[in-house]
Amino acid sequence: MTPDKGPLLEVAPCSAGGRRETRFPAWLRRSLGVTAQWQATKDTLAALQVSTICEEARCPNLGECWSHGNVSIMILGEACTRRCGFCAVTTARPAPPDPDEPARVAAAIRQLGLQYVVLTAPARDDLPDEGAGQFVAAIRAIRAQTPAVGVEVLIPDFHAREPLLTQVAAAGPDVISHNLETVRRLSPAVRPQAQYERSLTVLRQARRLATGRAQIKSGFMVGLGETPEEVRALMGDLRDAGCDLLTIGQYLQPTRDQRPVAAFIAPGQFAEYRRWGMALGFRHVASGPYVRSSYNAFEALRGGCL
Secondary structure, eight states: OOGGGOOOOOOOOBOTTSOBOOOOOGGGOOOOOOOHHHHHHHHHHHHTTOOBHHHHTTOTTHHHHHHTTOOEEEOSOSEESOOOTTOOSEESOOOOOOTTHHHHHHHHHHHHTOSEEEEEOOOOTTSTTTTHHHHHHHHHHHHHHOTTSEEEEEOOOGGGOHHHHHHHHHTOOSEEEOOOBSOTTTHHHHSTTSOHHHHHHHHHHHHHHOOTTOEEEEEEEEOSSOOHHHHHHHHHHHHHTTOOEEEEEEOOOSSTTSOOOOOOOOHHHHHHHHHHHHHHTOSEEEEETTOOTTTTTHHHHHTTOO
């Protein structure tokens, strides 16, 4: 599939009431994958009062991931100080950081027997350190209780304040991840309180500050109205910033309050995007309709990237 053909579109026509509805194409229809392990994971997290981005962002992979013991933990509360057009996380005044949270997170990881964990957080523009200190505390607590666990941090942009990123990098995560989310043209509308270039700066800083064998990761969504040419340019920007690992997934509208889907991208186009990424030099590219930034993140570890 060549980049001049544009994204593959499959959108239902307007309903009788004039409101356009989208219907999932065949490749997006799947079972929830809920098992007894899913319930055990849910119970453990609830007992320890540990939040996950899986629930807060209404991730479509929740059933599958929790049934296999894969969890993406969200620290620093369930409210975000920003309002992105694609995200279902609540925008509100957040509560102060909980000093006991890092210990609870570490306990949950130990009890669940995880081999790899993703730590993420909402944007905390209300805090002097934008939450960097809580990331550090969580990483240290995890290392103290389960030193062999792989730790990936999916961080907000910290307004590209290098001293904050220095703190997080010095704690020694295996992967430092920050999502670009969408192509340059759409970024102001999709991420009105973020900036495309600022996110690239964060990734460049992460590449420079990363310790040991730490990898740099980013991800973005398709189906928001981008063209393949714009996707190719975005990939080039990420490689120039020093990004090693990449995820590409289909945008799915979490609720009616978020942006509608502009297009459902066919699996063949996702395969093409993966080929482009590997040709550009990414060490690992996960590209598919249900891929998310932390979906099966341990695959990069299994693949020998870390």
